[in-house]
Amino acid sequence: MIHVLRLGHRIARDHRISTHCGLVARAFGAHKIIYTGEKDVHLEDSIKNVVKNWGGPFEIEYSDSWKKIMGIYKKKNFCIVHLTMYGLPIKKEISKIRKKRDLLVVIGGEKVPSEVYHTSDFNISITNQPHSEVAALAVFLHEFFKGKELEKKFKKARIKIIPQKTGKLLLKTR
16 A cells, blocks of 8 residues: 655645546555645645546545654554655666555655654665656656556546547546
């Protein structure tokens, strides 16, 4: 099971980025995203509407404390993987992470507190260059699942894309 913890959501600044974190988490095989910072009903509704139309399962949850969430997941024996450009290279660590059953993948927003680095089991860099948490999450999940997430089927989808060489073809059900 993979859950994603998005740190420090700010409504005015991060709405699209946090939405994209949720979309990537869902599409690339995670089961849930938990966000902290400012509670954002619009963010939650956006993700819930995607799940309603494009299928699931996938959940979004708000918490007022990343410390509490990380503590709960530690007690549940989840492996905590923090994605940061300051960590160890993903290529050197991914085989160890794949052996873990349950993951909490932590992605930042605003400045990440040093306690996150110390609480995490792995601090993983996708690259040691500045990039977005959306890109880091996508690359991490792609590496973790060895590309198999690209073939994932979603249950109860109302909308499905029929792949085409050109044009757009959607299958819609009610």
